[in-house]
Amino acid sequence: MRNRVKDLRAERAWTQADLAQRVGVSRQAINAIETGKFDPSLPVAFRLARLFDQRIEELFFDDQ
């Protein structure tokens, strides 16, 4: 699953560690989400969407 997490984080000049702290996950989790190696659970996806003031479907895209 692709996503815009890295772009939205960069717009706010946050580091991965900053975002991780705000969402309540590890920095490695943010890195894996950004690189598409790990798809977050719905609660984490909702926290990310809320933090970036986006809807989930504007943040995550199905590959198919």
Place this chain on the structure above:
Amino acid sequence: MQARDETGAYRVSIKTAVRLVLWTFAWAATLALAKFGPGLLWDSRQPVASWVAVAVNLAVGIGWIVAFARFLRAQDEFQRKIIQDALTVALGVGWVGGFAYVVADAADLVAYDVDVAVFPALLGVVYMITILVGRLRYR
């Protein structure tokens, strides 16, 4: 170990990790006591002392299992995935390797007896290597 937010999840995560380390050392110490105590610390013909040492080792082992479960629950979902992958590989290696050894031994293909203590040690080493690989992969 690095899940953190304003709710104090990071502190809980660190606390559970420290407790797990302490339980691991305690379990290893009681295991050493049960193994080397007979003969070194008490007469090996004293089965009561040996049984007590084994019982203490089992009790501390149960504490270790509970500490590991709490440690897992304190991790974020991504860290749990890395640990789950490592446990899967360790279990797979133990299962496949263990049964391969059993059938090879039954067919008289193995010339020497392997100490049973090698088995959990092998699982531990495989687990640690897989954790390390997982952390490096998602650095």
